[in-house]
Amino acid sequence: MKSSKILYLVFAAAMATCPFFLNAYWTDVFNNVGLYAILALSLNVILGHCGLFHMGHAAFYAIGAYTAAILNTMYGVPVLWLMPLAGILAGLFAMIVARPIIHLRGDYLLIVTIGIVEIVRIALINNVFDITGGANGIFGISRPSVFGFKISKPDHFFYLIWGFAALTIFLLMRLEHSRFGRALLYIKEDEVAAGGSGINVAHHKLVAFIIGAVWAGMCGTIYAAKMTIIAPESFSFAESVILFTIVILGGSGSIPGVILGSFLLVGLPEVFRGLAEYRMLVFGAAMVLMMIFRNQGLLPPGPKRYDVAARLQAGGAQ
Amino acid sequence: MTLLSVDNLSKSFGGLMAVNDVTFEVESGSIVGLIGPNGAGKTTVFNLITGNYQPNTGTVLFDGQNLVGLPTHTIVEKGIARTFQTIRLFQNMTVLENVLAGAHCRMRAGCIAAMLRTPSQRREEEEAMRQAMGELEFVGLGKEWQNKAKNLSYGNQRLLEIARALATKPKLIVLDEPAGGMNDQETQELINLIRAIQDRGITVLLIEHDMGLVMRVCSSLVVLEHGAKIASGTPAEIQSNPRVIEAYLGADSE
Amino acid sequence: MEEFFQQLTNGLAVGGIYALIALGYTMVYGVMKLINFAHGDLFTIGAYLGLTLLVSFGLFDKIGPLPAVILLAVMVMILVAIIGAVLERVAYKPLRHSPRLSAVVSALGASIFFQNAIMAIYSPKFLVYPHDILPKAAVNILGLDIPIMRIILFMTSLVLMLALYFFIQKTKIGTAIRAAAIDQGAAKLMGINVDRVIMLVFCIGPALGGAAGLMVGLYYGQINFSMGWMYGLKAFTAAILGGIGNIPGAMVGGLLLGVIEALGAAYISIAWKDAIAFCVLILILIVRPTGLLGERVAEKV
Numbered sequence: 001m002k003s004s005k006i007l008y009l010v011f012a013a014a015m016a017t018c019p020f021f022l023n024a025y026w027t028d029v030f031n032n033v034g035l036y037a038i039l040a041l042s043l044n045v046i047l048g049h050c051g052l053f054h055m056g057h058a059a060f061y062a063i064g065a066y067t068a069a070i071l072n073t074m075y076g077v078p079v080l081w082l083m084p085l086a087g088i089l090a091g092l093f094a095m096i097v098a099r100p101i102i103h104l105r106g107d108y109l110l111i112v113t114i115g116i117v118e119i120v121r122i123a124l125i126n127n128v129f130d131i132t133g134g135a136n137g138i139f140g141i142s143r144p145s146v147f148g149f150k151i152s153k154p155d156h157f158f159y160l161i162w163g164f165a166a167l168t169i170f171l172l173m174r175l176e177h178s179r180f181g182r183a184l185l186y187i188k189e190d191e192v193a194a195g196g197s198g199i200n201v202a203h204h205k206l207v208a209f210i211i212g213a214v215w216a217g218m219c220g221t222i223y224a225a226k227m228t229i230i231a232p233e234s235f236s237f238a239e240s241v242i243l244f245t246i247v248i249l250g251g252s253g254s255i256p257g258v259i260l261g262s263f264l265l266v267g268l269p270e271v272f273r274g275l276a277e278y279r280m281l282v283f284g285a286a287m288v289l290m291m292i293f294r295n296q297g298l299l300p301p302g303p304k305r306y307d308v309a310a311r312l313q314a315g316g317a318q
Numbered sequence: 319m320t321l322l323s324v325d326n327l328s329k330s331f332g333g334l335m336a337v338n339d340v341t342f343e344v345e346s347g348s349i350v351g352l353i354g355p356n357g358a359g360k361t362t363v364f365n366l367i368t369g370n371y372q373p374n375t376g377t378v379l380f381d382g383q384n385l386v387g388l389p390t391h392t393i394v395e396k397g398i399a400r401t402f403q404t405i406r407l408f409q410n411m412t413v414l415e416n417v418l419a420g421a422h423c424r425m426r427a428g429c430i431a432a433m434l435r436t437p438s439q440r441r442e443e444e445e446a447m448r449q450a451m452g453e454l455e456f457v458g459l460g461k462e463w464q465n466k467a468k469n470l471s472y473g474n475q476r477l478l479e480i481a482r483a484l485a486t487k488p489k490l491i492v493l494d495e496p497a498g499g500m501n502d503q504e505t506q507e508l509i510n511l512i513r514a515i516q517d518r519g520i521t522v523l524l525i526e527h528d529m530g531l532v533m534r535v536c537s538s539l540v541v542l543e544h545g546a547k548i549a550s551g552t553p554a555e556i557q558s559n560p561r562v563i564e565a566y567l568g569a570d571s572e
Numbered sequence: 573m574e575e576f577f578q579q580l581t582n583g584l585a586v587g588g589i590y591a592l593i594a595l596g597y598t599m600v601y602g603v604m605k606l607i608n609f610a611h612g613d614l615f616t617i618g619a620y621l622g623l624t625l626l627v628s629f630g631l632f633d634k635i636g637p638l639p640a641v642i643l644l645a646v647m648v649m650i651l652v653a654i655i656g657a658v659l660e661r662v663a664y665k666p667l668r669h670s671p672r673l674s675a676v677v678s679a680l681g682a683s684i685f686f687q688n689a690i691m692a693i694y695s696p697k698f699l700v701y702p703h704d705i706l707p708k709a710a711v712n713i714l715g716l717d718i719p720i721m722r723i724i725l726f727m728t729s730l731v732l733m734l735a736l737y738f739f740i741q742k743t744k745i746g747t748a749i750r751a752a753a754i755d756q757g758a759a760k761l762m763g764i765n766v767d768r769v770i771m772l773v774f775c776i777g778p779a780l781g782g783a784a785g786l787m788v789g790l791y792y793g794q795i796n797f798s799m800g801w802m803y804g805l806k807a808f809t810a811a812i813l814g815g816i817g818n819i820p821g822a823m824v825g826g827l828l829l830g831v832i833e834a835l836g837a838a839y840i841s842i843a844w845k846d847a848i849a850f851c852v853l854i855l856i857l858i859v860r861p862t863g864l865l866g867e868r869v870a871e872k873v
Contacts, residue, residue, distance in 0.1 A: 193408060
């Protein structure tokens with residue numbers, strides 16, 4: 001455990017200082033990594049911890065982004081203030097949509113979530129309620145500002161995004177090591193046994209969806225503010241596939257795994273920009289190979305520490 | 319006083335009548351055995367009590383409340399815990415984590431409290447750990463707390479299931495063939511354990527094929543055959559009941 | 573009224589395509605409980621291979637339209653069947669005893685691989701089948717002018733479906749497939765080579781999908797490396813609609829979905845056409861998950 005703690009500290013220090021060493025292009029790449037990391041971490045709650053086959057995560061992301069975009073461009077509300085609202089609306093959407101499908105068998109749930117993300121995308125393109133701007137999307141979203149300081153350069157966004165990522169990691173780690181976090185794992189391992197042990201399975205599945213959605217929604221706000229333009233094609237099924245793959249290949253249920261996955265799946269293609277044509281080809285082949293040779297992911301979750309129990313054992317041991 | 323009262327319980331699967339108009343009672347503080355030849359419908363009755371199946375007719379009164387129609391986790395909250403005939407542990411999780419699953423329903427902290435790590439949440443976690451380790455000591459698995467459930471011996475896995483059930487702080491514990499796969503010594507330890515559970519004030523309802531255990535530990539028995547109750551009474555009464563002997567024809571009864 | 577029948581026949585023609593693709597999904601899911609995400613891409617490969625063969629051999633000039641189309645179909649079906657079998661060996665066989673999610677991810681990876689391979693080999697742009705090779709005439713039935721191609725499309729799909737149906741119902745191998753779809757373990761005990769059955773299923777399904785791709789290319793004229801995605805998802809919806817694992821179900825589901833979609837596009841809104849299939853999907857899974865004709869899925873050994 002000790003050596004991994006050191007590793008994490010080194011990583012954190014490196015991340016905190018890297019904008020000073022990277023040019024604007026690479027800082028922006030890291031910004032993208034950060035956004036995907038946050039999104040993947042939110043999906044991790046649903047897919048990695050709770051084991052729900054969810055391929056529609058881009059829908060929650062979209063709702064958050066569009067909420068922020070619409071309210072900002074129509075009413076001039078500062079973008080960062082809209083983060084909680086975007087999250088809540090995405091969460092509400094998740095609650096309404098997940099309710100009827102929560103009991104579906106694994107692969108059926110998968111297909112339905114794909115259907116949902118596609119319906120959302122089509123609705124956005126068709127300018128539903130006349131506010132989504134159709135296929136061209138919404139433009140002119142204002143940049144975020146913190147206490148009057150306007151965030152517009154990649155360097156600034158880096159700290160905003162990774163700051164939020166750090167907060168996300170902090171809170172989700174706490175969630176993992178709690179009664180709620182354990183409940184999700186029990187459900188993933190064996191639903192019937194979980195129910196028989198007194199866990200309200202349907203309720204926890206729903207809450208997992210909602211938490212994942214809220215986070216994705218908040219992340220959508222940052223995305224909208226960073227790009228200042230958003231369009232339906234950024235929230236397609238392909239995006240969901242990338243997030244899904246990050247979680248599975250990184251190590252489902254493992255926060256370090258998911259972050260590593262984000263770096264690899266978003267950062268690595270940038271390294272091989274020159275071979276643009278073959279990137280996705282390799283990506284697809286890599287997915288197949290990973291499942292055959294290391295299907296638990298690159299960094300699967302390790303055993304958890306239970307200090308209290310260890311103390312009790314040591315204290316009462318003969 | 320009567321803790322559990324099963325009345326006119328019936329369950330059919332398609333054309334098959336698995337449980338046919340079964341009625342019996344379980345007195346608070348007692349150890350009741352549900353016995354009968356294979357296929358008599360015993361596990362089905364358990365599943366009906368714990369909410370895994372819904373009966374066609376009949377009621378299950380527990381502490382004065384009808385449990386029929388309630389979901390399994392609510393029934394656990396009301397005070398009935400169970401073990402499974404085929405052992406349903408969280409195989410890839412540790413022994414401690416398995417027991418903590420049982421503690422879940424007696425805790426309150428939700429996801430927000432977890433993220434904020436409120437003082438009450440921290441206290442609750444510590445209390446749950448303490449309680450879980452306590453239950454493990456009680457069944458004799460204290461040393462194994464870090465081991466993965468799948469690495470335990472068969473007999474120990476059954477004990478772990480019991481520990482998990484005890485962690486739900488039940489009033490009634492329902493054991494489905496707890497001695498399955500146990501040798502003589504383990505069975506004797508199980509008898510001691512069941513008596514210790516009774517000493518804690520928990521009522522026990524069990525299905526067992528090991529007649530030796532059943533006769534030694536149960537204060538009363540209910541006998542099922544082909545889904546219907548054919549006899550009930552004390553072990554002595556049941557042993558000499560001609561109908562029961564006929565049902566078991568040739569079965570080992572010592 | 574006339575509009576209605578036009579849309580109805582249109583829906584049946586497209587529905588036939590959906591049905592052919594759906595058969596591939598349903599057979600694989602029935603025997604292996606696996607959603608073959610790469611199946612839609614096999615359909616695409618069929619369309620592209622058809623184009624390549626058509627253009628490079630100049631068949632139409634040499635032997636005339638009807639024999640050429642049949643020969644083309646046979647060649648495409650054989651080639652796609654081979655690719656399907658290879659896909660199974662490489663991406664799915666090693667995962668037979670792994671958790672289901674692994675096979676799903678592998679299928680996704682295979683799908684991404686195929687799509688990008690097509691894009692790399694051919695081009696990201698829309699490719700066009702040669703015009704003027706197929707009759708454009710319309711036939712007058714009951715007072716309506718129905719394009720003859722629509723009828724041919726539908727009839728071809730019907731013929732292939734019926735052929736499959738008789739194969740499954742009347743031949744020994746077909747029975748073996750049905751047995752494996754009901755209970756793999758028992759099938760093995762009865763001496764059925766389940767490995768062979770799976771290989772066969774991965775030949776027939778893709779073959780039908782490839783044929784569907786060829787027909788789409790001939791009928792609509794335009795093909796694109798991502799066409800398999802939409803068609804695939806809709807075909808899967810059709811399979812679920814009819815009852816996954818159920819072969820007549822896939823046929824019924826495909827035709828029904830085609831008709832619903834065509835009528836929906838005409839009478840509700842054409843912009844939401846694609847969403848109709850997804851709505852049907854979600855509705856069916858919530859209201860009647862076993863499908864219209866009931867599902868037939870293997871018991872995991």
